[in-house]
Amino acid sequence: MMEKIRLNNINVAYEDQGTGPVVVLIHGYPFNRSMWAEQLLELAINRRVITLDLRGHGDSSISAGVATMSQMAEDVCALMDANGIERATIGGLSMGGYVTLAFYHLFPDRVENLLLADTRAQADTEEGKAARAEQAKKILAEGMAPIADMMLPKLLSPETVSKSPDVVKRVRDMILRTSPEGAVAALRAMAEREDHTELLSRIKVPTLIVVGAKDPITPVADSEKMHERIAKSKLVIIENASHVSNIEQPEQFNHAVKEFLDF
Ligand code: MLT
Numbered sequence: 001m002m003e004k005i006r007l008n009n010i011n012v013a014y015e016d017q018g019t020g021p022v023v024v025l026i027h028g029y030p031f032n033r034s035m036w037a038e039q040l041l042e043l044a045i046n047r048r049v050i051t052l053d054l055r056g057h058g059d060s061s062i063s064a065g066v067a068t069m070s071q072m073a074e075d076v077c078a079l080m081d082a083n084g085i086e087r088a089t090i091g092g093l094s095m096g097g098y099v100t101l102a103f104y105h106l107f108p109d110r111v112e113n114l115l116l117a118d119t120r121a122q123a124d125t126e127e128g129k130a131a132r133a134e135q136a137k138k139i140l141a142e143g144m145a146p147i148a149d150m151m152l153p154k155l156l157s158p159e160t161v162s163k164s165p166d167v168v169k170r171v172r173d174m175i176l177r178t179s180p181e182g183a184v185a186a187l188r189a190m191a192e193r194e195d196h197t198e199l200l201s202r203i204k205v206p207t208l209i210v211v212g213a214k215d216p217i218t219p220v221a222d223s224e225k226m227h228e229r230i231a232k233s234k235l236v237i238i239e240n241a242s243h244v245s246n247i248e249q250p251e252q253f254n255h256a257v258k259e260f261l262d263f
Contacts, residue, residue, distance in 0.1 A: 002059060007078040008071075013059030014052035014079060018044030021112065022085050023261070024076060025051045028094030028118070028244070029186045030147065030178040031171075032058030035093070038250035039257065046263060050088075052079055054099065056182025067185045069095075069193045073103035077110060089261065091115025091208075093246060094218060095186065101196040104203060114207040114230075115257065118215050118243050120222035121229075123195035132191045136184045144183065148175040157214050157242040167247060200229035207233040208260040210253060212241030234260060 004013050015033060023043055025036045033051040043049045053060035055067045055075060063071075076099065080088060089112050092100035097119020104111055124132065138146055152172060153161065160167055207230045211223040220237060227235040236256040238245040246253040 004059070005079065005082055007082060008075050010055050010061035010063055010075070012052055012055070012061075012075060012079060014050055015040060016048070016050050016083065018046070018048045020047045021261075022048045022050060022080075022088035024080070024088045024090050025049065025115075026072075026076065026090070026092035026096030026099050027051070027054065027057065028092070028096050029190065030057065030144065030183045031174050031244075032177065034058070034174060035244065035247060039246060039254060042250075042254045043257065043261075047261065050079070050083070050085075052076065054096075054186075056185045057178055062179050062182045063185065065185065066188045066192065067182075068189045069098045069102040070106060072099045072189075073106055076103055077107050080110065086110065087112045089113040089115060091117065091257075092119065093117040094119050094243065095190060097218075098190065098193055098196075101199060102193075105194075105196065105199055108204070111205050113205050113261070114203065115210070115260075116207060116223075116226060117210040117253075118212055118218050118245055120218045121196040121200055121226055122222070123193055124191050129191040132187045136187045139180045139183050139187075143180055144176050144178055147183070148172045151175065154216050155243045156248060157212070157240060159240060160242070160248050171244060171247065197225075197229070200226055201231070203230045203233075205232065206260070208256065209233055209235045210238060210245060210256055211235075212238045212243060212245035212248065214241065215243045215245070217243045
């Protein structure tokens, strides 16, 4: 059930299900909280699971200008404050992982465990920043449809694209629902984000790193680098999955998370 709350001058839409130790899940770009549907259902059996729409996405407000990764992390923390949550397992996929690292950087004492899925610690390269600027221009001129066409073959593996039209439709619809202004603000924020490589060796909490074996956006090598530097980390590679590994292989993904959280 969707809930809404006003914080940091925006309305934030979120879901809050189950009871017990808290798990907060942060979606990627250009998605929304619905990407976590299978995780919400299964983890809420014996955890309190919170999924939210980041500013500029889903049912949350669109804020003007750049919505930085730190601002998004502050929104997550304000949502925890408003719900009386002191510490939680904080997890995110891709851009959600960038926000998760920003969260740890800002609020390490509020983190019980980390989940870093299909993400990386490095900042964008100059080439990556230029590609984001191009993408922003295209979105402003043509909307989200060309972006969905461009991204889908990278987000999902060829097997999923050919055999699971329902999954393709779900991811496409999620992208098409994202507001162009929100997407552009997120692109600018990702281009400006800090490099968090140095932070990795300071992460003290147990960390689960998950990545699709065929992820071309944040490849396995990026996860291996995080695994090498984060002392208490475990790396799980999801077979037959590309970038949105939690949607492509929810069983493998949930199994890894449940084992990590000691269900
Ligand atoms: C995401 O899935 O959040 C984005 O593709 C990440 C990125 O573009 O760096």
